[in-house]
Amino acid sequence: MALELFAEHGYDGTSVGQIAARAGVTEMTFFRHFPTKASLLVGDPYDPLIGAAVRRESADLDPISRAARGIRSAWQQLPPPASIEVRMRLRIVAQTPALRAAMTGGTAATEAVIVEALIDGGTGQREAAIAASAVMAALNTALLEWSLADDEELGQAINAALDVLVDRHG
Template structure:
């Protein structure tokens, strides 16, 4: 059974997605989210540092870093990263596809959130670059590979969110396939 903290966090996420769908991201305040979830604004901020965090936070960075570190160091940095992310994706429990779609669709349709996604992406890029440099990849190559892979994934996921396709994994796989199938 979920803890009280987890239940509150889930109520806040549900309330936010409902309100964002009804009123749009910009037309919804933190106070309205908290009220719909039956908590105070202070409680909201105990769970999320900002409204954008409801949509752009990524809890998978540690799994991604470990999966990349497990890839053979002889692989080029982009292939190593793509294969690590593919491995991480296969290890993770499958998320609720419709919730992911709604979250990403709101991001895709809200210009201000496109900028917010950059901070989450930067954190993931740091984890990726760290895993690559720990295995001997030069820092500049690791940073470039991390940025390239995250750009491909973000593009694939945001585009997927605007469709009715229920196969989230396929969107991720297509992005990773493009990266691994580049011609030199």
């Protein structure tokens, strides 16, 4: 429902009141489920899965490889998402500067989970932070670029980003 309104009026031109009315709820009910309008588009429920997957990777790998391989493993454990909806959500984010900033907040949470997993495997704080930041920057760039095109599947975009960081056979 919110995606339809964003498509009709743009993100900035759609109010929480309009979203709540379309959903048949009050604004108060909306805010019980979503802390902000932006959270409809940039929420990320996969952090625990990503952290566990990074922890399972060999501590003998360099931090970027551990993080990238962990994310690839986590992605392979998920059921395929509704690519059309994901593309629509990310396209709105890519085209709305305020949402790109909100995406950064979600990225920071994921980075923290990756940093913790890397540190648990023996990586130093600085190296873990740099590796997590690099991997998330690559993923975010790939996802936003993917959202603006119509030529590949989401999994291909994720794997392509991770392949830039890590030899696909590594």
